[in-house]
Amino acid sequence: MRTYNITHLKQLESEAIFVMRETAAQFERPALLFSGGKDSIVMAHLAAKAFTPAKMPFPLVHVDTGHNFPETLEYRDRFVEKVGGRLLVGLVQDSIDRGTAQEESGVNPSRNALQSVTLLETIEEHQFDACLGGGRRDEEKARAKERFFSHRDAFGQWDPKNQRPELWNLFNGRMAPGENFRVFPLSNWTEMDVWQYALVEEIDLPSLYFAHERKVFERNGSLLAESEHVELAENETVSTETVRFRTIGDVTCTGAVRSEASTLEEVIREVAASRDTERGSRADDRRSEAAMEDRKKQGYF
Amino acid sequence: MSEEKSYLDMDLLRFSTAGSVDDGKSTLIGRLFYDTKAIFEDQLEAIEQSSRQRGDENVNLALLTDGLRAEREQGITIDVAYRYFATPRRKFIIADTPGHVQYTRNMVTGSSTANLALILVDARKGVIEQTCRHAFIADLLGIKHVALCVNKMDLVGYEQEAYEKVRRQFGDFASRLENVVDLTFFPISALQGDNVVEKSANMPWYDGPTLLYHMETVYVGSDANHVDARFPVQWVVRPHSDEHHDYRGYAGRVAGGVFKPGDEVVILPSGFRSRVKNIQVGDEELNEAYYPLSVSITLDDDVDVSRGDMLVKPNNQPRITQDLDAMICWFSDGKTLRQGGKYLFRHTTKEAQAIVTDVRYKVDVNTLHKIEDDSEFKMNDVGRIALRVSQPVFHDTYRRNRNTGSFILADPFTNETLAAGMLR
Numbered sequence: 001m002r003t004y005n006i007t008h009l010k011q012l013e014s015e016a017i018f019v020m021r022e023t024a025a026q027f028e029r030p031a032l033l034f035s036g037g038k039d040s041i042v043m044a045h046l047a048a049k050a051f052t053p054a055k056m057p058f059p060l061v062h063v064d065t066g067h068n069f070p071e072t073l074e075y076r077d078r079f080v081e082k083v084g085g086r087l088l089v090g091l092v093q094d095s096i097d098r099g100t101a102q103e104e105s106g107v108n109p110s111r112n113a114l115q116s117v118t119l120l121e122t123i124e125e126h127q128f129d130a131c132l133g134g135g136r137r138d139e140e141k142a143r144a145k146e147r148f149f150s151h152r153d154a155f156g157q158w159d160p161k162n163q164r165p166e167l168w169n170l171f172n173g174r175m176a177p178g179e180n181f182r183v184f185p186l187s188n189w190t191e192m193d194v195w196q197y198a199l200v201e202e203i204d205l206p207s208l209y210f211a212h213e214r215k216v217f218e219r220n221g222s223l224l225a226e227s228e229h230v231e232l233a234e235n236e237t238v239s240t241e242t243v244r245f246r247t248i249g250d251v252t253c254t255g256a257v258r259s260e261a262s263t264l265e266e267v268i269r270e271v272a273a274s275r276d277t278e279r280g281s282r283a284d285d286r287r288s289e290a291a292m293e294d295r296k297k298q299g300y301f
Numbered sequence: 302m303s304e305e306k307s308y309l310d311m312d313l314l315r316f317s318t319a320g321s322v323d324d325g326k327s328t329l330i331g332r333l334f335y336d337t338k339a340i341f342e343d344q345l346e347a348i349e350q351s352s353r354q355r356g357d358e359n360v361n362l363a364l365l366t367d368g369l370r371a372e373r374e375q376g377i378t379i380d381v382a383y384r385y386f387a388t389p390r391r392k393f394i395i396a397d398t399p400g401h402v403q404y405t406r407n408m409v410t411g412s413s414t415a416n417l418a419l420i421l422v423d424a425r426k427g428v429i430e431q432t433c434r435h436a437f438i439a440d441l442l443g444i445k446h447v448a449l450c451v452n453k454m455d456l457v458g459y460e461q462e463a464y465e466k467v468r469r470q471f472g473d474f475a476s477r478l479e480n481v482v483d484l485t486f487f488p489i490s491a492l493q494g495d496n497v498v499e500k501s502a503n504m505p506w507y508d509g510p511t512l513l514y515h516m517e518t519v520y521v522g523s524d525a526n527h528v529d530a531r532f533p534v535q536w537v538v539r540p541h542s543d544e545h546h547d548y549r550g551y552a553g554r555v556a557g558g559v560f561k562p563g564d565e566v567v568i569l570p571s572g573f574r575s576r577v578k579n580i581q582v583g584d585e586e587l588n589e590a591y592y593p594l595s596v597s598i599t600l601d602d603d604v605d606v607s608r609g610d611m612l613v614k615p616n617n618q619p620r621i622t623q624d625l626d627a628m629i630c631w632f633s634d635g636k637t638l639r640q641g642g643k644y645l646f647r648h649t650t651k652e653a654q655a656i657v658t659d660v661r662y663k664v665d666v667n668t669l670h671k672i673e674d675d676s677e678f679k680m681n682d683v684g685r686i687a688l689r690v691s692q693p694v695f696h697d698t699y700r701r702n703r704n705t706g707s708f709i710l711a712d713p714f715t716n717e718t719l720a721a722g723m724l725r
Contacts, residue, residue, distance in 0.1 A: 004522045004591055008313040008392040017582075017595040018554045021536045025608055025650070049583035050595070053548060054540035137383045144382045163380065164718045165406060165632050167413040168707045169554065170647050174716035188394055190385045200309065 009197050016043070016185035017050040018169060019148050020132065023183045024057045026173035027130040030183075031088070033119075034060040034080075036072040037248040038205055039134030041079065042194050043186055045203050047132070048083045059086040061131070063119050065111040066093050067229040067250040075206040090122035110252045120156045123180060130173065130181040138190040148187050154178040191246070192271055199264040208245045211262045216241050222255030246271075311387070314516060317396040317415040317444070319408050319435045324421045325452045329491035330384065330397065333513065336498035337386050381411045390517045405438065405666060405681035409630045409721055412442035413707070416521040424453045424463045424488075428470040430667045436471075437666055440478040441628060441683070441723070443703050445524050447475075447484045448515060455490040459503040464488040477669065480700060483519070487512045525592040526702040530558030530566075531619060531695075532612040533649035533705075538597055550581075550597035551606055556649060556704035557697070558614070559591045560598065567618065568604060569611045569695050575602040592704065609651040611695045619695045619705060624658070625688045627708070627722040628699075631678035636712065636719060638678035638686070644719065646690055648708040653694070655710065659687035678720075685725075699723035 020043075023030050032047055034040045047056040060080055080087045092114050095101035101117040104110060123131060137144045147163055149171045164172055173181055186194070198205055215226040217236045224230060226238050229252050243256035244267070261267045318326055384395040396411030398404060412418065418439035422432050439447060449471055457463040468486050475484055487496055488507050495501035498513045510518075538550035560566075564577045578599040580587045590596045598612065606612075613619060631638055638657060646655035660676040663684035678684060699706030710720040 002527075003520075004525070004527055005312050006594070007309065008311045008387075009309075011313045011593060013582075014554060014593050014595040018535070021552050021595070022650075025536050050552070051536075051538055052581070052583045052597070053542075053545045053550075054538050138385045144384060145380050160380075165410045165721070166718075167410050167709060167721045168703065170707065170709045172647065172709060172711050172716070172718045174645065174711060176716065188383065188385070190387070190392075192387065193392070196309070 009200060012189055012193055013046065015188060016046045019183060019185040020047050020050045022171050023130050023132060029128050030058040030130040031061045031128045032058050032132040034062050036076045038194055038209060039136065039186055041203060041205060042197055043132060043134045044083060045201065055084050059088050061088045061122060063090045063115050063122065064092065065115060065250050067111055067252050069208055069251050071206050071208050072248060090118045092118045095121060110250060112250055112253055128180060130183050132183045132185060134186055135184045136186050136189050146184060148184055149173055150182040151175065152180050152182060195264065195268050195271060208248055211242050211244045211259050213240055214243050216243060216256055224255060225251055227251045311390060311392055313392050314417060314521060315394045315415045316417040316419055317411040318419045319398045324423050325491045326421055332491045332494060332497050334386055337388055381407050388517055406630055406632045408438045409442060412439055412444055415444055416524055417446040417448060417519065418444045420447060420449050421452050422449060422467050424451050424457045427467055433474055434666045436478060437669060440480050443480050443699060445480060445482045446519055447481050448487060448512060450487045450489050450512060452489055452491055454488045454495060455493045461506045485515060526557040527591055528558055529617050529697060529702060530560055530614045531556040531705050532560060534606055534608055534610045535650045537607060550599050552597045554595045555590050555592050557592060557702045559589050561589045565615055566612045567615050568606055569613060570693060573604045575600040575604055619697050621693045621695055623690050623693055625690060625694060626725045627688060628685050628725065629720045629722040631680060631682045631720050633719045634680040640676060643713065644710040645713050646708060646710060648694055649705060654691040655688045657686055658689050661685040696724050698725055
């Protein structure tokens with residue numbers, strides 16, 4: 001008997017492509033949020049695939065905290081040129097200069113939360129009605145209940161108690177003026193799926209994801225990179241280690257892991273054996289048990 | 302293929318679970334996660350810490366599945382949560398829904414994409430109303446595989462009779478289900494781990510597979526319709542570039558049947574005929590496409606095709622009518638459905654308006670009795686209605702094809718999703 005098995009990666013790919021095409025069709029001014037992290041890279045790769053041989057019908061939007069790893073920006077510019085995309089950058093520094101956002105003070109200041117302000121301002125400036133994000137439900141428990149099409153009110157807020165039910169492949173993107181949607185095509189992907197897909201599709205990822213030598217120091221159990229954006233406390237000492245990153249966010253809050261994995265195959269083997277989640281190394285999520293839920297309600301990615 | 306690259310050959314199973322607080326559902330999910338190494342150390346630490354803070358005596362595995370602070374504070378689960386784990390054979394997506402009577406709509410949502418329903422029965426209590434409700438909803442949503450777990454076998458001394466009793470009770474009920482073709486029973490203890498991932502030494506009288514083995518091997522590839530070719534056009538790819546000057550690709554996800562280059566197709570609603578020139582995903586050309594692949598199709602002829610149209614085969618066309626007969630589940634907690642009500646109607650890639658022309662009956666989801674003297678649908682109500690749509694709908698019965706037999710209704714004023722429907 002003829003069988004119709006397709007691999008889990010092909011199924012996830014088809015689902016993500018369907019969701020992105022649905023976004024292009026249902027909205028007037030969609031955009032793709034591009035951070036330079038592996039999830040948004042895979043999402044942008046899928047977007048390019050979904051509309052081939054045409055260009056993807058939305059710009060790439062980068063909300064730039066100014067606290068980047070230099071590798072991230074290099075990669076971003078190279079990637080955008082390769083896929084022939086249009087890049088728009090929203091600068092957190094601009095929000096701070098305008099007075100709509102205020103730099104954190106204290107021991108471990110971060111611009112992570114300020115991104116929400118700049119993101120909402122960028123959405124408003126360009127009147128985006130749908131923003132594609134690389135969020136995955138396996139990342140964090142507040143994300144486990146997120147929809148593919150996530151409705152946001154005129155303040156950009158997420159209301160977990162009042163989400164639209166989502167059935168089959170039927171996505172309801174209708175909204176009132178001033179409201180908008182976040183769309184998550186990778187909802188059903190896990191960290192492992194992303195790595196495996198990158199391997200199968202031969203997607204070139206930033207060098208930060210692979211083992212390299214770096215000057216690092218320990219803070220609250222995380223291994224942070226030395227950089228001009230981070231001030232060392234008195235008892236903190238810098239040493240050179242062989243590390244890589246499992247996620248890439250701000251240089252101020254993205255923890256590295258000690259690792260020798262220098263190829264995708266090795267990374268996959270390491271992730272399979274790992275007993276910690278990738279966000280375990282993210283200082284932004286460790287602030288409180290409901291840190292992500294609170295940030296999402298305020299309009300975070 | 303070497304073992305470490307077996308993931309390049311893995312497939313996917315989506316299953317739904319439903320259960321109330323005390324039937325061991327969270328423990329079972331915790332067990333599956335733990336035994337397949339899907340729980341990470343930092344997650345365990347986090348729930349240990351939360352358990353201590355709440356004053357729970359044991360590590361409360363339910364905290365792993367209760368996501369939001371709003372829920373933890375109230376000790377309830379308010380919505381469908383999606384969870385993931387994988388074995389070397391399969392990736393699993395769990396749609397985890399609360400089981401209380403007022404959450405029928407969440408069960409409907411979670412079941413809509415599932416291949417298999419996991420239903421838990423407490424061995425001490427046997428089949429209860431809730432068991433039947435879960436099974437009815439799974440069946441209504443077209444799930445073909447049901448795994449019925451007789452849980453807490455450790456609390457009945459691992460006695461075979463408790464298990465057999467549930468099989469008899471549920472077997473009687475199952476004869477009334479229309480879509481379920483594969484019903485399998487498992488005597489388990491989620492708490493102790495018997496027959497979940499590892500075979501139990503406590504129940505030598507049971508010679509069947511473990512629950513996980515069943516879920517890893519049950520064949521779901523033929524659950525989708527591979528007979529009636531249906532391709533709802535989602536988006537028209539037009540590059541407007543010199544290199545691809547005349548290119549027109551019809552992008553979409555195959556909803557049924559198989560398409561191959563050279564196949565003759567009819568375009569609905571125009572009725573024009575053409576042939577499939579090529580099928581591609583990105584730059585890769587395919588020699589066939591079937592559900593659930595997302596592809597782009599080009600045709601031999603330059604015909605007018607747009608979103609909402611459907612490509613089908615000349616000798617196998619869907620039903621094309623404006624009048625529809627459907628089972629629905631009503632979701633809204635503020636609005637009610639009545640005869641004469643007007644709604645936004647979304648089906649495949651088409652959006653239209655619909656008016657409710659008749660309310661036939663409602664179903665009591667606990668007894669499966671028809672209710673004919675109450676024609677107002679409130680939240681969680683299930684029943685049968687008739688609709689008239691503002692334009693012809695290219696459809697099949699839900700039973701024949703989930704993709705071309707399902708629709709949703711939305712509110713034309715607030716835009717919220719009000720109901721899910723299955724065509725008959």
